[in-house]
Amino acid sequence: MAARRVALKAIDWVAFAERVPPNQRGMFNALKTRSDAIAAKLASLPEAPAAIDWSYYRSAVARIGMVDEFEKKFKALQIPAPVDTQTSTIDAQEAEATKSALVYTEACKARIAQYEKELDKLKNMIPFDEMTIEDLNDTFPETKLDKVKYPYWPHKPIADL
């Protein structure tokens, strides 16, 4: 028969579970149950089938030559290994995921840089006690009163007070 192929890599499901974000937990659980079922099925099958006791059959079966013929054909039989169609797809998916992950990481880094800049600005600003209105408008542009749009005091819609 065909040779043994032990290509299974040990997967740390605990570490995997940690990395899954909460909104994809359902998908992860489905994957895990599927994988467990497949692995259980594999484990339940013995590696090689039980050997046939040819000598017993040769003595038991009356028809001469039948057992010999069976034995010859049986030994000559080759079961081809099943063709692997999915691994290439998975590899392609992985490459694509790596690419998109790179893009996402870049975006993440940009966002982090922006947040850090804001954080630095807030940390290094002058204390409120020592600010003037101009300083406040510089640090927090949203406090600037639009004197062109609302020329009369209080320079903002009454509803916003």
Added chain:
Amino acid sequence: MTQFNLISPINICNAWWLIHPPTVMASCGLVQASRCLHTSSQSLAPVPPLPEKPGKVRHGLIPEEFFQLLYPKTGVTGPYMLGTGLAIYMLSKEIYIINSSTLVALTVGSFFIYGVKKFGPSIAEFADKLNEEKVAKVQEVKDLAVAGLAQAIDREKKEQWRVEGRSLLFDAKRNNVAALLETNHRERLHMVTNEVKKRLDYQIALQNLHRQMEQEHMVNWVEKSVISSITPQQEKESIAKCITDLKALARNTQAKATA
């Protein structure tokens, strides 16, 4: 927000000092000096903050610097002597005339001073509290912003770490595929073996069945021929013999039972 300090109502002298810097003092030696404008040709930037407390004044009117000015020459009592002398001079020379306005001034002045002394501190506290509330509100906004940003940065870092684990998913998928292939292959092997075994067992079972049927048939046939060979005469004789045997057996058992 502009600095809002409730300072003593009469503080004209402080303003005077700002406009006319003391030339006698060294560099910026005011009694309360945190904001010295125009003392040197250098311009201060950023402009230092407004002072928290107003300049020191004695008796609510006269700045402390005046007393310091006169101290080297006339000692502690100098300014008082000057004040008394001036007052007496103005009264005696009738430069200042006492009339009804003086009484009014004294009365109003005393009420005014009483009012300020009694209610001044509490009003100052109230105004300070208003200011504090404003500052606290804005501070809270700032703190929330800082905390929110820190949290956002942490979240982004966590997401990046999550993304790093994507290889696990693909490993799991590949494992599944390999396991399925392996299972399929083994199933096929098992199926072949089982089928061959089934066929051989079938042959053996068939043989056994044949033999069994032949045996049964032969036994039946022998029995039939034996039964048919028994003649009626032989039958009667054998039945009579059986009865005598039975009687003898009964007598024997009876004897055994009584003995």
